[in-house]
Amino acid sequence: MCLGIPGQIVAITDASRQMAMAEISGVRREVSVVPVAGADLNALIGAWVLIHVGFAMAVIDEAEAAETLEALRGLGEAQETLEAMAEGAKALEDAQ
Amino acid sequence: MRYVEEFRDPAAAKGVLAAIARVADEIGATREKPLHIMEICGGHTHAIFRYGLDKLVHEGIEFIHGPGCPVCVLPMSRVDECVEIAERLGVIFCTFGDAMRVPGTRKSLLQAKAEGADIRMVYSPLDALELARRTPEREVVFFGLGFETTTPSTAFSIQAAAREGIANFSVFCNHITVPPPIKTLLDDPHMTLDGFVGPGHVSMVIGTHPYDFIAEDYGKPIVVAGFEPLDLLQSVLMVLEQIRDGRAEVENQYARVVPEHGNPISLAAIADVYETRPTFEWRGLGEIDASGLRIRPVYAGFDAEEKFGIGYVTARRVVEEPEGCACGAVMTGRMKPTECPHFGRGCTPDMPLGALMVSSEGACAAYWTYGGARAAQMEAAE
Amino acid sequence: MNMAAPITRLRGETVTLAHGGGGRAMRDLIDEIFVAAFRPDAMEDQARLTHAALAKPGARLAFTTDSFVVTPLEFPGGDIGTLAVCGTVNDLAAGGAEPLWLSASFIIEEGMPFATLRRIVASMVREAAAAGVRIATGDTKVVERGSADGLFITTSGVGVIRAGRDLRAERIREGDVALVNGVLADHGATILAARGDLMVSTDIASDCRPLNGVMEAVLAAAPNARAARDATRGGLASALNEMAETAGVSVELDEAALPIRAEVKGVCEILGLDPLDLANEGALVVFVPTDEAESALAAMRAVPGGEDACAVGRAVTRGPVPVTMRTAFGGARIVDMLVGEQLPRIC
Numbered sequence: 001m002c003l004g005i006p007g008q009i010v011a012i013t014d015a016s017r018q019m020a021m022a023e024i025s026g027v028r029r030e031v032s033v034v035p036v037a038g039a040d041l042n043a044l045i046g047a048w049v050l051i052h053v054g055f056a057m058a059v060i061d062e063a064e065a066a067e068t069l070e071a072l073r074g075l076g077e078a079q080e081t082l083e084a085m086a087e088g089a090k091a092l093e094d095a096q
Numbered sequence: 097m098r099y100v101e102e103f104r105d106p107a108a109a110k111g112v113l114a115a116i117a118r119v120a121d122e123i124g125a126t127r128e129k130p131l132h133i134m135e136i137c138g139g140h141t142h143a144i145f146r147y148g149l150d151k152l153v154h155e156g157i158e159f160i161h162g163p164g165c166p167v168c169v170l171p172m173s174r175v176d177e178c179v180e181i182a183e184r185l186g187v188i189f190c191t192f193g194d195a196m197r198v199p200g201t202r203k204s205l206l207q208a209k210a211e212g213a214d215i216r217m218v219y220s221p222l223d224a225l226e227l228a229r230r231t232p233e234r235e236v237v238f239f240g241l242g243f244e245t246t247t248p249s250t251a252f253s254i255q256a257a258a259r260e261g262i263a264n265f266s267v268f269c270n271h272i273t274v275p276p277p278i279k280t281l282l283d284d285p286h287m288t289l290d291g292f293v294g295p296g297h298v299s300m301v302i303g304t305h306p307y308d309f310i311a312e313d314y315g316k317p318i319v320v321a322g323f324e325p326l327d328l329l330q331s332v333l334m335v336l337e338q339i340r341d342g343r344a345e346v347e348n349q350y351a352r353v354v355p356e357h358g359n360p361i362s363l364a365a366i367a368d369v370y371e372t373r374p375t376f377e378w379r380g381l382g383e384i385d386a387s388g389l390r391i392r393p394v395y396a397g398f399d400a401e402e403k404f405g406i407g408y409v410t411a412r413r414v415v416e417e418p419e420g421c422a423c424g425a426v427m428t429g430r431m432k433p434t435e436c437p438h439f440g441r442g443c444t445p446d447m448p449l450g451a452l453m454v455s456s457e458g459a460c461a462a463y464w465t466y467g468g469a470r471a472a473q474m475e476a477a478e
Numbered sequence: 479m480n481m482a483a484p485i486t487r488l489r490g491e492t493v494t495l496a497h498g499g500g501g502r503a504m505r506d507l508i509d510e511i512f513v514a515a516f517r518p519d520a521m522e523d524q525a526r527l528t529h530a531a532l533a534k535p536g537a538r539l540a541f542t543t544d545s546f547v548v549t550p551l552e553f554p555g556g557d558i559g560t561l562a563v564c565g566t567v568n569d570l571a572a573g574g575a576e577p578l579w580l581s582a583s584f585i586i587e588e589g590m591p592f593a594t595l596r597r598i599v600a601s602m603v604r605e606a607a608a609a610g611v612r613i614a615t616g617d618t619k620v621v622e623r624g625s626a627d628g629l630f631i632t633t634s635g636v637g638v639i640r641a642g643r644d645l646r647a648e649r650i651r652e653g654d655v656a657l658v659n660g661v662l663a664d665h666g667a668t669i670l671a672a673r674g675d676l677m678v679s680t681d682i683a684s685d686c687r688p689l690n691g692v693m694e695a696v697l698a699a700a701p702n703a704r705a706a707r708d709a710t711r712g713g714l715a716s717a718l719n720e721m722a723e724t725a726g727v728s729v730e731l732d733e734a735a736l737p738i739r740a741e742v743k744g745v746c747e748i749l750g751l752d753p754l755d756l757a758n759e760g761a762l763v764v765f766v767p768t769d770e771a772e773s774a775l776a777a778m779r780a781v782p783g784g785e786d787a788c789a790v791g792r793a794v795t796r797g798p799v800p801v802t803m804r805t806a807f808g809g810a811r812i813v814d815m816l817v818g819e820q821l822p823r824i825c
Contacts, residue, residue: 002139002245002297003750003824004323004353006099017256025744027671029678032222034252035362048099050300050353051748053192053242053249053824054220057362058300058353060099065352069102072326075333076111100747106808148809193749193821206819219676219749219822246824325807445817455823465814 004052006060009033009044020044022051031056099352103324109152112329117154119336125156132158132288133335136278137295138165138458139323145462147325153332161459163277163381163427164295166242166270167194168451168458171377174270175200177406181237181268182213184404188231189215190224191239198454221253221267228257228265237400240267245297247271247389248362251369254391254398268400268407269391272376274298275306276387282314286430291335293328294320296350301366303358304346311344322350369395373408379451380424423450426459433460440464486510493590498620508618511592515599516582516613525614529578529638536641540575542566543634551594551628553672555664555683558631559601561759564688566635567609568708571690572762574645574697575637577609582616582633587626598629609688611635643697647724649704654793655771656729659692659762659778660786661685661737662714666756667745676822678748682741685760692762692784699777700770709761712816714790715754715801717763719815722793722800731791731803731813750823755816765793 007024012033018041022031033044033056049056125131135141141161144150150159163169175198182189182205189205196206196217209215214234218224221238228236240250250267257265274295281287294307299320310318317338321331331349338345348354369391376388390408391399401407420438425431433439433452443449445461452458487506496503518525531537546562556564562582570577582602586595606613664685671680689708696703705725709717714736722729738753746753760783766774771789778784791803801813 002137002243002295004139004245004297004300005747024748026741027678027680027744027748029219029748032249032252034365035248035359037361048097050297052245052297054222055249055252057245057248057297058355058359061352062097065097065099065102068322068327068330068349068352069108072108072112072330074111075115075330076108079111079114082114104807106806109808145811146805147807148805148811149807152807152809192824194823196821197818216675217822219678219824223675223677242824465812 002052004050004057006048007031007051007056009047009049009056011045012041015041020056022049022056024051029054100324103322103326105326108326109329112326112333113152116157116329116333116336119333119340120154120156123336123340125154127155130156130158131290131336131339132160133291133293133332134160134162134281134289135293135321135328136162136164136274137298138168138455139297140293140295140321140328141165141459141462143323143325143328145465149325149328153329157332157336160289161426161462163281163378164243164274165452165455165458166246166272167198167455168423169272169277169378169380169427170195170198170241170270170451171379172199172201173377174407175204176202178205178239178268179203179208179213180406181400181404182208182215184235187214187235187237188227189213189237189239190218190227191215192241193217194455195239195241197448198451199448221250225253225257225262225265228262229260232264234264236265238265238267240269240271243272243274243295243298244301244366245295247370248301248359248365251365254369254395255365257398258395263397266398266400266403267391269370269389271370271389272378272387273389275309276384277378277381278310280381280384282310282316284430289316291316291339292318293331293335294318294346296320296322296327296354299348299350299354299358301358301362303356304348304354305357307346311346315344317344317347319347319349320354322353368392380427421450423452426452433463436460488592491591491593493586493588493592493595493620495588495620495622498586498618504618511595511599512616512618515603516616518614525579525581527579527614527636531576531638531640534641538639540570540573540637540639541634542569542573543632544569545630545632547627547630548669549627550672551598553684554668556686556759557598557601558629559598560605560684560686562631562633563602563605563609563611563613564686564759565708565710566633567605567611567688567690568762570635570637571688571693572645572706572708573639574643574693574706575639576694577611577635577637577690579612579614579636580606580633582613582631584616584618585626585630586618586620587628588620588623590628595629605688609690645703645705647705647721650721650725650727650765650793651704651767652727652793652795653768654704654765655768655789656718656731656791656793657696657764657766657771657774657778657787658714658737658790659689659784660760661739661742662709662758662761663738663742663746663753663756665759666713667742667753669757670745670749676749678745680741680745682739682745685758687760687783689760689762689783691781692778695777695781695784696764696766696774700766700774702767702770703774704765704767706762706764709758709763711757713753713755713757714761714763715752715813716815718801718813721763721765725793726796727793728795728797728799729791729801730794731801733803733806735788735790737786737788751820754813755820
């Protein structure tokens with residue numbers, strides 16, 4: 001359910017109807033920013049939003065995204081450490 | 097950051113997959129005695145197959161594909177009602193593409209279009225509203241379909257129509273909500289689920305608390321997940337860690353998009369435009385209490401059911417589902433798509449019998465297109 | 479018979495049923511729009527053709543036909559005329575034939591502006607010149623409004639296959655490499671965007687172009703090339719499924735190697751479509767033996783239309799499914815044939 005994709009707001013096209021132009025990998029589509037609109041629509045320009053059926057449904061939180069990626073990277077490093085330890089243990093075993 | 101490629105990095109997957117394998121081993125999950133993890137959302141089902149995640153994870157993990165495809169759970173009677181509206185003189189019927197192929201008892205929207213009904217495929221309800229603005233002499237009906245993610249978009253469109261006085265616009269409302277069918281699944285005595293991957297884009301609107309009952313009342317872990325492959329893998333890991341630690345909590349893996357309390361503007365629009373129906377019919381699951389939404393009387397002028405005297409405003413018609421169709425059992429996780437007697441025989445994506453074969457994100461169609469199911473079956477036949 | 483003739487006998491701005499009536503109005507339409515552009519040798523009802531290549535021992539005649547319908551008639555990168563010439567030229571070329579002559583048959587809906595028709599015919603002349611083929615004969619019919627969608631064109635093509643050439647999917651063997659001449663799915667994505675009902679805008683253009691030059695380059699560099707297809711409707715997915723089924727092999731694609739533009743991926747992400755299912759009008763998939771793959775690629779890259787050529791997969795022992803893909807993420811999935819019409823999804 002619910003195909004949603006990240007896009008960047010590049011311009012406000014109709015302030016009265018809260019419409020903006022969003023760009024998704026070089027493709028442009030006018031979207032409604034009603035769900036994420038604050039007092040100043042122009043503040044949205046440059047923001048990354050999650051787009052679903054022509055609406056910007058959420059502003060993507062960069063700090064949270066970075067944190068998620070950090071956790072993923074941590075798992076990768078932990079795995080490398082484990083593999084290194086396993087190799088070390090094996091080398092020790094082989095030596096004995 | 098572009099929020100896509102970063103979460104599709106195959107190098108980063110290695111660590112997560114290894115961690116999943118480690119925790120699965122600690123729990124003692126095996127191919128013979130696997131953990132059953134349900135991804136509720138059809139978008140997740142699609143991603144699992146598109147990236148081949150089912151084959152990458154530890155063999156002791158089995159994905160059970162949930163009821164979160166709004167097209168798949170749409171009952172035949174509703175499709176019939178769509179066709180009935182679309183075939184009225186002067187109507188332009190607008191729909192999302194996925195709903196075009198869903199079989200009704202008489203025909204699908206695609207067939208009705210071929211026979212002359214003016215049916216248009218749109219990307220957004222805003223496009224239908226724009227069509228109504230431009231063609232005031234025609235009745236433009238939008239087929240409102242989907243879970244909480246999509247519900248705000250039709251609510252905003254109805255509010256805009258009301259504000260601008262666009263009287264020739266209405267919505268045929270089939271919006272449904274996620275928690276009730278999950279409760280139905282959990283109440284099923286045959287249920288064997290160990291945990292849930294929660295629908296991230298639904299939570300973007302409603303937040304994470306509507307799932308509290310899953311953890312608190314049923315003791316099952318649930319992790320609200322994003323839709324990129326790394327999101328899904330990390331969520332699976334978080335579910336496994338809960339199982340290993342004997343915890344049952346609602347966790348949020350998709351914090352970059354999902355706020356704990358959802359989106360207040362969208363929630364306010366839903367509350368303004370819609371109210372809960374006493375009951376709504378789901379394909380394969382039957383009538384579920386308080387699982388559907390209808391347009392409030394104050395917006396009756398934009399309610400296609402009221403305008404055309406169709407659907408729940410009339411006496412209910414009983415519609416038989418195709419005989420032997422096991423969509424219900426597949427959707428509740430009791431049966432795998434390949435175990436259905438019709439899978440790949442009477443029921444294929446070109447000639448769908450059951451709902452799950454209709455939409456490309458339906459569990460059966462996804463199995464057919466991306467999964468190992470077709471391969472397994474062809475091997476068996478050889 | 480001068481295209482720039484300042485005086486026209488055509489009355490009004492648009493085609494009417496009178497232009498299909500068989501009388502003087504029809505003669506004027508044919509003379510001023512079609513004959514002036516295509517310049518046939520004679521005005522008989524048939525083209526009378528000879529070609530030296532046909533007289534060579536072992537040469538075979540190749541004959542193909544295709545009908546073209548597209549909405550909108552004109553789109554970024556081409557129009558229905560471009561498609562009508564390139565489509566038939568490419569069907570001949572993919573079979574190893576040198577395309578020589580085309581026929582072109584037009585079904586015109588009344589109300590079609592002369593100006594549009596002239597532009598489309600000019601595209602056909604241009605593409606035919608690029609491909610080195612002649613449009614040798616043709617026909618026009620005019621139908622009532624509502625009986626056609628603006629304009630339908632049918633082209634048939636005749637070419638000659640030199641002695642010794644035998645391109646057939648049956649000849650594909652395990653280990654053969656699948657090459658494409660350039661980026662995929664541009665045409666399908668362009669048409670989706672150009673239709674306007676989905677209200678997306680992009681800078682992409684159709685890849686529509688004649689491929690006989692690319693094909694000749696491949697065949698010169700890879701004399702043992704097995705088979706080729708013009709991956710049009712149904713995209714690369716359908717072309718590969720058909721070839722694998724016929725050959726009795728399976729094909730393993732490498733997702734990371736697929737040349738697809740970011741914008742095309744963007745259109746697909748927005749609409750929930752698979753670029754492998756989207757139509758191409760200038761994409762050739764060729765199977766060659768491993769030891770000829772490098773030279774075939776180099777030859778393709780040296781000619782126009784082949785600059786972005788690359789290897790995308792290989793033929794393997796027949797497995798349970800015809801086409802699979804190693805995903806860029808490291809998993810594997812089935813690449814099935816497109817089912818029915820490709821419909822954008824929201825969910």
